[in-house]
Amino acid sequence: MTTESAETPSTAPAPVAPAAPGKSARSLARARRRHSVTRFWREYRTHKAGLFGLAALVLIALAAVFAPLLVGSDAQSVTDAPGRPMESPSGAYPLGTDQFGRDLLGLLVWGARISLAVGLLAAVLSVAIGTLVGITAGHFKGWYATVIMRVTDWFLVMPTLVLAIALASVMSRSLWTIILAIGVTTWPTTARLVRAQTLAVESRPYIERAQALGGGHGHIMARHVLPNVMPLVLAQTTLVISGAILTEATLAFLGLGEPTSVSWGGLLQDAREAGAVSAGHWWYLAPPGLAIAVVALAFTLCGRAVESVLNPRLGATR
Numbered sequence: 001m002t003t004e005s006a007e008t009p010s011t012a013p014a015p016v017a018p019a020a021p022g023k024s025a026r027s028l029a030r031a032r033r034r035h036s037v038t039r040f041w042r043e044y045r046t047h048k049a050g051l052f053g054l055a056a057l058v059l060i061a062l063a064a065v066f067a068p069l070l071v072g073s074d075a076q077s078v079t080d081a082p083g084r085p086m087e088s089p090s091g092a093y094p095l096g097t098d099q100f101g102r103d104l105l106g107l108l109v110w111g112a113r114i115s116l117a118v119g120l121l122a123a124v125l126s127v128a129i130g131t132l133v134g135i136t137a138g139h140f141k142g143w144y145a146t147v148i149m150r151v152t153d154w155f156l157v158m159p160t161l162v163l164a165i166a167l168a169s170v171m172s173r174s175l176w177t178i179i180l181a182i183g184v185t186t187w188p189t190t191a192r193l194v195r196a197q198t199l200a201v202e203s204r205p206y207i208e209r210a211q212a213l214g215g216g217h218g219h220i221m222a223r224h225v226l227p228n229v230m231p232l233v234l235a236q237t238t239l240v241i242s243g244a245i246l247t248e249a250t251l252a253f254l255g256l257g258e259p260t261s262v263s264w265g266g267l268l269q270d271a272r273e274a275g276a277v278s279a280g281h282w283w284y285l286a287p288p289g290l291a292i293a294v295v296a297l298a299f300t301l302c303g304r305a306v307e308s309v310l311n312p313r314l315g316a317t318r
Contacts, residue, residue: 043309050305053298060295064112075106076262086274089283096283098267099274107262108287114263115295118178119245125183126244127237130190135221135229137191138198149195155188164247168256175258182247190236194229201228231310238303242296249292264288 044050063070074080081101089096095104133152137145155163167181201207202225210220251257252265253272267288271277276284 040309044305047305047308049301053301056294056298060112063109064116067109067113071106071109075103076110086281095287098270098284104287107267108291111262111264111267114261115245115248118175118248119241122179122182122244123237123241126186126240127190127233130187131194131233133191134194135198135225138195139221152188152191160185168251173259178248178251178257182244193232193236197229197232198225201225235303235307235310238299238306242299246296264292
């Protein structure tokens with residue numbers, strides 16, 4: 001008996017350490033995210049209009065990123081313009097030249113950088129402000145929600161373009177001024193939508209359980225409310241971008257844009273100043289106008305497709 005009891009510990013297999021709970025939880029979370037992305041893309045591919053919009057945006061974004069390689073870094077130069085002023089489209093200049101003799105195709109490609117960058121950044125700022133206001137107003141309620149919603153209503157009834165023009169006029173003329181002017185005047189719609197979704201989320205039982213277990217305001221909003229409103233925020237962002245690009249083009253057309261940068265709205269403003277409308281120089285007006293329309297339409301199609309995938313009850317056509 002003594003010999004067996006002494007040998008048993010040496011012959012028994014070594015215990016296997018259990019997997020770390022944190023690591024398995026992280027792996028499960030990553031697997032769920034991959035599954036969600038795969039399912040989202042599988043549903044998105046069924047929307048032909050959304051695929052068309054996405055393809056158009058990818059092509060335009062690639063052209064903007066590789067503009068120095070496609071058209072050269074001197075396409076914006078006024079002193080080294082290669083052609084004569086106001087040349088009609090030809091083999092050398094497919095879209096003609098502007099009033100300084102610059103190739104309009106090169107200017108169109110370079111202008112995509114400014115228009116897309118301003119539209120994206122302004123939309124992100126607008127949606128961020130609207131999301132913060134909407135979540136806090138839906139969570140805290142009471143006098144805070146009343147005051148913040150009355151401020152939101154005031155911004156809603158005021159013309160957005162007029163407010164943006166006022167801000168762009170009193171501040172220094174730069175791209176950041178345009179981004180700020182658009183971002184701080186277009187957030188109320190997002191705030192209204194996010195607040196409504198927040199009220200719906202906080203009426204669910206698991207929010208009450210989280211509060212009963214000691215979850216604070218920050219924990220409830222960041223860990224429970226925000227993940228549930230993010231699909232709405234994502235869809236709203238794609239729709240706000242198109243409006244931001246149109247607003248940037250309008251401000252540039254009115255002469256409130258960055259004077260040293262080429263944008264699609266700035267090209268339209270240059271064409272107006274050069275008398276392209278009265279002279280019938282359609283090639284100076286049509287390309288930037290069509291580019292603005294195509295990008296705005298592409299973002300709208302993508303936004304509608306994202307809405308339909310994230311909320312199938314909308315019943316958007318495919």
